[in-house]
Amino acid sequence: MFIRDIVDSDLENIAHIEAVCSGSEASTLNELKEFFSSKSPMEFFRVLELPQGLLGFIGFSFNEKENEIYIWNLAVLPEYRQKGYARSFLGQVLAEREKLKATKISLKISEKNKIAFGLFDSLGFQVIGKIKNYYSDGSDCLALQLRF
Numbered sequence: 748m749f750i751r752d753i754v755d756s757d758l759e760n761i762a763h764i765e766a767v768c769s770g771s772e773a774s775t776l777n778e779l780k781e782f783f784s785s786k787s788p789m790e791f792f793r794v795l796e797l798p799q800g801l802l803g804f805i806g807f808s809f810n811e812k813e814n815e816i817y818i819w820n821l822a823v824l825p826e827y828r829q830k831g832y833a834r835s836f837l838g839q840v841l842a843e844r845e846k847l848k849a850t851k852i853s854l855k856i857s858e859k860n861k862i863a864f865g866l867f868d869s870l871g872f873q874v875i876g877k878i879k880n881y882y883s884d885g886s887d888c889l890a891l892q893l894r895f
């Protein structure tokens with residue numbers, strides 16, 4: 748398995764993965780380009796590349812003031828799911844957390860996203876809040892956090 752930092756030429760593939768995995772919440776190619784052009788060293792964007800192509804990605808950032816890592820997206824193409832790739836991405840986040848000595852990892856997921864909930868729950872993440880009507884389909888979001 749090969750997880751590496753994103754490069755400029757990955758953005759079209761990332762936009763495709765976003766569209767497939769995040770539906771109406773997906774970032775567009777232009778939004779991704781804008782983000783990538785102003786990415787700070789404390790923003791991490793990694794992709795999973797296999798001979799078949801790019802199969803998934805994770806984006807997370809470190810907020811030094813809050814001593815917190817925030818995962819803003821994690822996605823694996825449907826045909827490559829349940830092979831442990833998301834867990835591998837999260838292993839990378841945990842390794843960065845250790846290096847940065849962050850005291851918490853946070854993210855938001857849709858309350859409807861039982862699969863992601865199962866994944867984060869298995870790693871010890873706890874629900875610390877809920878935001879009503881957060882997503883464009885009107886669904887609520889759960890704020891999850893893992894503390895160290």
Ligand SMILES: CC(C)(COP(=O)(O)OP(=O)(O)OC[C@H]1O[C@@H](n2cnc3c(N)ncnc32)[C@H](O)[C@@H]1OP(=O)(O)O)[C@@H](O)C(=O)NCCC(=O)NCCS
Pocket residue numbers: 768769819820821822823824827828829830831832833834835854855856860861862863865866869
């Ligand atoms: C959530 C997501 C990233 C998981 O990717 P994945 O590579 O299939 O995950 P893994 O194979 O590493 O599985 C990790 C865990 O997720 C859960 N999981 C994965 N697929 C599941 C399914 N079909 N049913 C129930 N639980 C499932 C399980 O807890 C699993 O652990 P286990 O294999 O020990 O039982 C993927 O489903 C996805 O891209 N979904 C759309 C985007 C999204 O919801 N992102 C998360 C919000 S940031």
